[in-house]
Amino acid sequence: MPExxxxxxxxxxxxxKTGMAKFISHLDTVRCITRAMKRANVPIWFTEGFNPHAFxxxxxxxxxxxxxxxxxxxFRLMEEVDLNELAKKINDALPVDITVKEIYVYETxxxxxxWAEYKIIFNNPDSLLLDKAHSVLSADxxxxxxxxxxxxxxVDKEVNxxxxxxxxxLNEEDGKLILQTVLSSGTSINIxxxxxxxxxxxxxxxxxxxxxxxxxQSYTEDMKVFR
Amino acid sequence: MVKKEVEKLLxxxxxxxxxxxxxxxxxxxNKDDVKxxxxxxxxxxxxxxxxxxxxxxxxxxxxxxxxxxxxxxFAPWEDMEKFMRENDVKLYALESGDxxxxxxxxxxxxxxxxxxxxxxxxxxxxxxxxxxxxxxSLTPIVIAGGPCACNAEPMVDFVDIFxxxxxxxxxxxxxxxxxxxxxxxxTKLEFLKEAAQIQGVYVPEFYDxxxxxxxxxxxxxNTENAPQKVTKRIVSDLDKAHYPKNFVVPFxxxxxxxxxxxxxxxxxxxxxxxxxxxxxxxxxxxxxxTINEQCRSIxxxxxxxxxxxxSLSTSDYTKIEQLIPMLFDWALKENINVxxxxxxxxxxxxxxxxxxxxxxxxxxxxxxxxxxxxxxDAINKNVTEEEVxxxxxxxxxxxxxxxxxxxxMGLPTETLDDIKGIADLAQKVVDTFxxxxxxxxxxxxxxxxSCASFVPKPFTPFQWExxxxxxxxxxxxxxxxxxxTSRKITISYHQSETSVLEGVFARGDRRLGEVIYKAWQKxxxxxxxxxxxxxxxxxxxxxxCGLTTDFYANRRREYDEILPWDVMDYGIRKEFLIEENKKAxxxxxxxxxxxxxAACGANKLNGGKCDARS
Numbered sequence: 102m103p104e105x106x107x108x109x110x111x112x113x114x115x116x117x118k119t120g121m122a123k124f125i126s127h128l129d130t131v132r133c134i135t136r137a138m139k140r141a142n143v144p145i146w147f148t149e150g151f152n153p154h155a156f157x158x159x160x161x162x163x164x165x166x167x168x169x170x171x172x173x174x175x176f177r178l179m180e181e182v183d184l185n186e187l188a189k190k191i192n193d194a195l196p197v198d199i200t201v202k203e204i205y206v207y208e209t210x211x212x213x214x215x216w217a218e219y220k221i222i223f224n225n226p227d228s229l230l231l232d233k234a235h236s237v238l239s240a241d242x243x244x245x246x247x248x249x250x251x252x253x254x255x256v257d258k259e260v261n262x263x264x265x266x267x268x269x270x271l272n273e274e275d276g277k278l279i280l281q282t283v284l285s286s287g288t289s290i291n292i293x294x295x296x297x298x299x300x301x302x303x304x305x306x307x308x309x310x311x312x313x314x315x316x317x318q319s320y321t322e323d324m325k326v327f328r
Numbered sequence: 329m330v331k332k333e334v335e336k337l338l339x340x341x342x343x344x345x346x347x348x349x350x351x352x353x354x355x356x357x358n359k360d361d362v363k364x365x366x367x368x369x370x371x372x373x374x375x376x377x378x379x380x381x382x383x384x385x386x387x388x389x390x391x392x393x394x395x396x397x398x399x400x401x402f403a404p405w406e407d408m409e410k411f412m413r414e415n416d417v418k419l420y421a422l423e424s425g426d427x428x429x430x431x432x433x434x435x436x437x438x439x440x441x442x443x444x445x446x447x448x449x450x451x452x453x454x455x456x457x458x459x460x461x462x463x464x465s466l467t468p469i470v471i472a473g474g475p476c477a478c479n480a481e482p483m484v485d486f487v488d489i490f491x492x493x494x495x496x497x498x499x500x501x502x503x504x505x506x507x508x509x510x511x512x513x514x515t516k517l518e519f520l521k522e523a524a525q526i527q528g529v530y531v532p533e534f535y536d537x538x539x540x541x542x543x544x545x546x547x548x549x550n551t552e553n554a555p556q557k558v559t560k561r562i563v564s565d566l567d568k569a570h571y572p573k574n575f576v577v578p579f580x581x582x583x584x585x586x587x588x589x590x591x592x593x594x595x596x597x598x599x600x601x602x603x604x605x606x607x608x609x610x611x612x613x614x615x616x617x618t619i620n621e622q623c624r625s626i627x628x629x630x631x632x633x634x635x636x637x638x639s640l641s642t643s644d645y646t647k648i649e650q651l652i653p654m655l656f657d658w659a660l661k662e663n664i665n666v667x668x669x670x671x672x673x674x675x676x677x678x679x680x681x682x683x684x685x686x687x688x689x690x691x692x693x694x695x696x697x698x699x700x701x702x703x704x705d706a707i708n709k710n711v712t713e714e715e716v717x718x719x720x721x722x723x724x725x726x727x728x729x730x731x732x733x734x735x736x737m738g739l740p741t742e743t744l745d746d747i748k749g750i751a752d753l754a755q756k757v758v759d760t761f762x763x764x765x766x767x768x769x770x771x772x773x774x775x776x777x778s779c780a781s782f783v784p785k786p787f788t789p790f791q792w793e794x795x796x797x798x799x800x801x802x803x804x805x806x807x808x809x810x811x812x813t814s815r816k817i818t819i820s821y822h823q824s825e826t827s828v829l830e831g832v833f834a835r836g837d838r839r840l841g842e843v844i845y846k847a848w849q850k851x852x853x854x855x856x857x858x859x860x861x862x863x864x865x866x867x868x869x870x871x872x873c874g875l876t877t878d879f880y881a882n883r884r885r886e887y888d889e890i891l892p893w894d895v896m897d898y899g900i901r902k903e904f905l906i907e908e909n910k911k912a913x914x915x916x917x918x919x920x921x922x923x924x925x926a927a928c929g930a931n932k933l934n935g936g937k938c939d940a941r942s
Binding site for chain 1: 336343344348350352581663
């Protein structure tokens with residue numbers, strides 16, 4: 102029998118994950134959004150195995166504790182619906198701190214993500230931190246300890262992350278120190294901002310936990326905004 | 329909303345989403361718009377507490393009122409507690425972020441005895457005196473309910489009021505009364521005196537307990553006009569009882585994270601070891617239409633992809649054959665999985681099996697509870713070996729390849745032969761699989777035997793029985809292991825010291841309050857968790873108070889001894905329990921309620937009605 106081709110369209114939903122939602126882990130976010138889709142009756146494509154489940158593709162997992170203004174999830178719609186209305190419906194079915202921005206037909210696959218921009222706010226910086234940060238970021242190499250695996254053993258490896266820092270900008274505001282920086286991101290190499298923060302606060306009295314981290318934007322290789 | 333100083337701590341702890349609140353369907357009100365604030369406390373971790381149906385029901389009951397706001401509080405995990413104490417952050421409710429000492433009413437759900445130390449720890453973390461005598465103002469009032477409220481005596485030093493039975497109605501009565509007394513500006517005593525007049529309200533300070541020299545109870549005297557016996561509350565008609573239209577949906581994975589449809593209350597089986605059976609009687613069933621509607625509402629409000637039917641013995645529900653197709657009709661279309669826990673081996677019909685095949689199959693669980701027919705008769709588990717094997721065969725035909733068997737150890741009248749019987753029965757299930765020509769090809773069978781240690785509980789026919797000692801249980805566990813020969817069978821059992829403590833509290837008296845207080849001061853908490861349980865601290869506490877665990881756990885009680893829980897009336901007649909106890913020692917069974925009413929007496933709570941007799 103010839104296969105009946107069903108109407109379908111692949112779309113991307115961009116959303117923000119802010120406030121207390123930063124404490125929802127990646128896996129829990131996936132489940133949370135899956136349920137919201139169900140509550141909103143989104144005509145989403147389900148896998149066709151014995152145990153059907155909604156098929157969702159998230160671009161990059163966000164670390165626990167980070168906020169983000171640029172999360173995306175891709176899925177397939179099996180019925181024609183108004184995308185703006187759909188965005189509103191899903192938003193209503195989500196908890197307060199996860200907010201849908203837009204649903205649209207996309208062109209770029211998440212594999213093309215190469216850079217990510219972060220806004221890092223040191224809430225209680227040591228008075229030395231600004232100078233320290235400047236000298237670290239301007240040095241020829243920035244050596245950090247990265248957790249790696251050697252066979253099955255977990256080891257700390259020294260890595261130079263200098264080439265993975267595309268740009269940075271430091272500003273002081275109301276006693277806080279704000280670092281805006283673009284770091285390598287993507288499936289092949291991904292620099293967690295905590296690594297950089299660790300290098301900056303080292304030998305200062307700044308608490309590395311008392312830092313707010315916001316992922317602002319993702320970019321492709323040629324620094325075009327990923328959307 | 330979580331406060332800023334707490335947010336800093338959350339960056340350092342495991343699973344911070346336990347402490348943030350803000351889950352979908354959680355109820356946030358303006359505190360200035362309500363007359364009473366109720367903190368519903370579950371004395372265990374978030375994951376356990378958020379799985380509990382009773383909490384969801386009562387949360388919804390209170391929040392339906394305009395004049396009250398119910399919030400949730402859980403016991404923080406060790407790492408969070410440490411940071412809270414270091415930074416002077418008090419235990420707070422998830423909805424408002426306000427600390428426990430800002431609430432009018434604080435309710436604890438006592439689901440198991442080993443959570444008692446957590447109750448103390450939570451009160452203390454919340455900024456409140458742990459001992460009730462040190463909380464002298466009208467509010468907060470500390471109340472507690474749940475199955476353990478049937479013998480609340482070990483906790484009377486810490487809790488002002490116990491609510492035996494079902495909470496849907498009495499919670500509202502207590503709230504109404506406390507609002508009234510807040511407006512009147514009454515004293516705590518004035519409030520308690522009036523509360524004691526409500527059916528199902530136990531105010532322990534109005535009862536004087538005197539002891540004999542041997543430590544047994546000499547007398548229990550009621551004072552301040554409190555009733556001589558406190559009769560538990562029940563909801564008469566489950567179709568009319570309040571049931572939530574939605575559940576709070578947790579962010580993190582909790583134990584039971586799906587729609588729960590409650591099917592009926594009570595149990596008709598009368599297994600003599602089972603407290604749940606007796607303390608939840610009389611039988612009241614919900615109509616299939618109500619259950620279907622409730623499941624549908626919760627599923628659409630939560631987005632859950634699974635439904636569990638829940639009651640003590642779901643397949644005993646008389647209208648299960650009507651209910652299942654009703655649920656499947658919409659659930660399957662919406663990719664929602666329906667699971668039925670606690671199926672019994674003896675009424676597993678072919679039709680039910682066919683329906684079950686439509687959904688993802690999980691493991692199959694049987695609870696023969698004892699290894700030999702003699703002992704099964706003694707505990708009134710009316711299941712025969714033949715029935716177990718026949719059902720297993722049916723399941724293997726249907727494609728199942730793993731079976732879980734639940735047993736108990738340390739049952740009254742048990743011998744080593746009965747223990748060997750456990751291994752023998754498991755082996756016969758394995759043999760049944762391999763003798764079955766229709767079995768799933770290319771797969772082996774896996775039989776998991778899980779052995780719990782029996783703990784005698786109040787309001788059961790075994791309430792007078794001595795509990796088996798840890799030494800004897802260890803010997804039996806070894807015997808079971810050596811009797812098991814097949815590698816298809818895996819055996820697991822419990823640590824026996826936790827059962828000792830459980831047994832002591834289950835049938836304990838008021839003198840144990842001091843022990844619990846001392847043990848908590850020594851750092852005991854989360855006693856139900858192996859990684860926290862420290863029996864040596866408990867032993868120290870018992871020694872310091874001059875009490876022994878033997879007295880409470882391992883002593884045979886006489887039928888005419890005054891029991892600490894004699895102050896409670898759960899409908900069940902004591903003469904009935906004595907009769908059942910005698911029959912157990914003669915290995916004589918009692919037919920289940922639908923075959924012949926055994927006149928347990930619980931129907932008096934519902935105007936003589938019991939759905940097992942209709």
